[in-house]
Amino acid sequence: MSIVLLSGSPSSPSRSARLLELVGRRLNERGHDTELLTLRDLPAQALLRADTHDRVIAEAVEKVVRSKALVIATPVYKAAYSGLVKTFLDLLAQDGLLGKVVLPLATAGSPAHVLALDYALRPVLQSLGPAQILGGVYATDRQVRWDDSTGLSVDEDIEWRISLAVDQLDESLHLRAQSHRLRRAGSEAGEGLVAQRC
């Protein structure tokens, strides 16, 4: 199972997408497989009409269903997250994030809406039943810079927050895998005892 990197900006180039790619590279360095899902590339009409029979939309939803974790990157729009992210999340089943770990990322023009992740995005994610929603990273445009020759550079503070978030996601996935293995070993041992008694 891989980690889906969900890019929720309608723009290209996109700061939040670049931050997401950075997080993706850090996760790859830790041995995690990642799959990029760029929402702006989905067929717009099918997305707006919630046409889950559309092949591309169905594949995108299936990607999320199959994943063990999601990193969701969004720009802050009107003190909340992008409509593109909401349109896609609306396509998921009621418990569409069941058992998954979610890391939210946001970029914004100013620090004024730093609570957007907590008061806007988090309740929506929570309603989809994830195992855990991690703290998240919020960066302003001044903290995330791009240069065509040198690429992405982020402030030290953001670099530190990303390291922390990647550590937390990595640790959470390891703990979940470990407890899954223990539960499976326990139930196999139980089945063995029952077979011996029969």
Ligand SMILES: Cc1cc2nc3c(=O)[nH]c(=O)nc-3n(C[C@H](O)[C@H](O)[C@H](O)COP(=O)(O)O)c2cc1C
């Ligand atoms: C329609 C629109 C609404 C925005 N609303 C806000 C806002 O309410 N607060 C804020 O801090 N920045 C706001 N911004 C700025 C973006 O959040 C910011 O530039 C962000 O980094 C863009 O990310 P992107 O390049 O991934 O699209 C807005 C930008 C647009 C285009």
